[in-house]
Amino acid sequence: MAGLPRRITKETQRLLSEPVQGISATPDENNLRYFHVTINGPKDSPFEGGVFKLELFLPEEYPMAAPKVRFNTKIYHPNIDKIGRICLDILKDKWSPALQVRTVLLSIQALLSAPNPDDPLANDVADNWKRNEAAAIKTAREWTQKYAMSGGQ
């Protein structure tokens, strides 16, 4: 707890007292810079009904550097690769210290609603998405059912 910047404390407090719809973020008991995150698949997306687990870490430089976020639940998405890394500009060059954990998680939720196969991280998925969107959406739905619904890993 000692040495934890006031900003992180404030953000944590706010995340717990005013949770965002469909998103939960709880700090790890042993490391208050490490968050256990779940995001519900947005409505009308192939991920609807799924609950996706993520991990979020606030580096030493935070908020001058972006948080590190990764999916722990397998997901079929053109901007998320096999090991859960996310291709999202605000996590990289577009990071700004005025952004917060809350805004980052909201952006990820939005990314689930609007996959962007033109800026891919997982090339095979993006290819499928572009070539046969219906089939890709079907696979995404199947993966959601398999990995992100109750009992999934």
Add this chain to the structure above:
Amino acid sequence: MESHLEQLITCPVCLDRFKVPKILPCQHTFCLKPCLQNLVVDKKIRCPQCRSTHFLPRQGLVGLPNNLTIISILDLPSSNIVRKKDEVCQECQQENSKPEKCSHCERKLCRDCSTAHFQHLVHSLARSLNQVRKHIPKVSEMITELEERQVKSVSTANSLKSEVNQAIERCVNELKNRQNILLDHVDLFVGAQTRQLRVEQDTLEMELATLSSHCEAADKKCQFFSDASKGNRSENAAEVVRLMQQSQEHLRNIKSISSGIDDSIQRAIKFHKDGENALLSNASAFGEIAYSAPSRLSLSLGSDPVLNDMEIDRAFAVEHGRRADQVSSYIPSFTTPLFDTPTLAVSPAPSPDNNSLYGSSGSTTNSPRNQTNAFVPGLSNGNPQRRRRLVRQRRVDDGSERISSFLSPENDPSTRTSLPNSPLLNSTTNDPRWLYRAKGPVKRWFGSKGSDVGCLNWPRGVAVTPNDNIVVADSSNHRVHIFHTEGEPTLTFGGYGSDEGQFDCLAGVHVTAQGWILTADRYNHRIQIFDSMGRFIRMFGQEGSGEGELSYPWGVATDNMGFIYVCDKDNHRIQVFTLDGQFIRKFGRIGTHDGQLDSPQYLAVTHDNKVLVSDSGNHRIQAFDKYGRFLFKFGREGSAEGQLKYPRGVVVDYRGNIVVGDSGNNRIQIYRHDGTYLSGFSSWGPAPGQVKGIEGVALLGNNDIVISDRENHRIQVF
């Protein structure tokens, strides 16, 4: 207020109160240390808020101007509240006071915030009260409107009565004229006859005089001759011979006279009353007082407790004559004929039938076809008023049918919704779930395979007339078969062929508001229109894929403006025509995307002119607006609830609920107006209540669902 103020004095980077707030050229403010300090790269700084890059002044960050406004806010005594590490107020984020739970929203609020919150609640109560008050004048306006309408209907009643009186008087006068003419004719004929008889009589009287004088003269001679001594014998003999000859001649004359009086004169005059029955039935069915559209105002006030804004708006739109397209269906129609053309509804203008009223023989000699054809030019001349008048006359002509619908207005869908005591509008039936969840058991069924009257052979389209008769496209018998609502056959017309009034495997059938029957004559690639008695009116369309050309047309429907919508199945499109067959527009082409179609089979038009098409090959229903723009779709291939397999018949109830004949799944499914699933029933089989290949669906006035059970060759009612 306080929380907003707090936000203003919070640095977006450290999320704490500003310490030495510096303002960037982009107007965004941050703490000097450590926030801005950490962001300097190469004497440049990128704003965390808007990402614009600024060069630092020569002195560095210190050279940036201070945000004086924020400093002055920070200097206010009220913002220097000492914070305790206590519970946080969920409104202002202040960690100062002991927050208490609000009984309204369960949030923990400090005293100030809860006071503000309470005031806010009171305020919003006042606001909603205001809103309610705002609607009060509308309601009282509606009441005034209703009062005005009552007054208006009294005056309408009076003028309608005088109109009826005038029309009847005209008829009576015409009959009186006829009476005079006929009486004159009688006088004429009988006078001539009497004169002739008098002449005969005179002739005979002359004859009689001649005879008696002859007899007298001859008698005298006889007495004279009996005294043989008198006169010269030979002279006497000559005299006797002369008298004998005269007598013989008179005898011959008498014989010819006594053979009888020529009664041909008398036989020539008779009063023929051949037309009397027709005239009497015409007279008893003459004229009609008809409703044609419900009054939306009374409906929304009288029976719909959940009066939403849209309905109010619509009702008011009617009142103030905005949006003509919508209004047309809601204005009570009796005002239209009343004020446009004073003699409209009941004027006995010349028509073939009416001619018989004045004809000398009084017998109806015109063939039915001639009668109906006689209306065509008038109807196609495009003058709506004239058209209306002709339609009215036509109604008068088949008045026997009309009179029944007049006597039982609850059977007439055009009046149905305007009657507040209609069984459909009581509170329990207002809920579509209630209305349709109970569906399932078959109420009745009729028809079996065959070609006799009452039999069916692959029935396809089905429709319901304004007085709840059921019209069936008896496809493989190439005829239209009309049944009474309970199933007794009442009329068939048509036969195999390609002439007027003949069919080749007709498919869709539709009944317009005025009772005309539209048929999609599938293998003849045309639409045929008949009146309610099955008399041919007109046809249009031919095989092809150009505008106005058809390829295996299937479903057919009309909107409330009277435009005809046709499922041009093998052209994978919908075409729209006027009632006289002129092409207006087309929409849809083959494909699976929104707005594209694959073998559209049936269609229905809602009261607000949405076109619902059973996009059969795509296993879905698509909704278009009247211009053919895609609105929404529902259903996809499958057999789960709400999914479809080769859907065919589609029909909409007066509330907009959609009934779909899910042909491939052998069931009926019902959806709400937005396409969400409501309920479904039936399964494959030959038993009553089961179906084998649903084609058309239609709704009776009491919301019973009529389906055409194709491969069981029957109609079922649920």
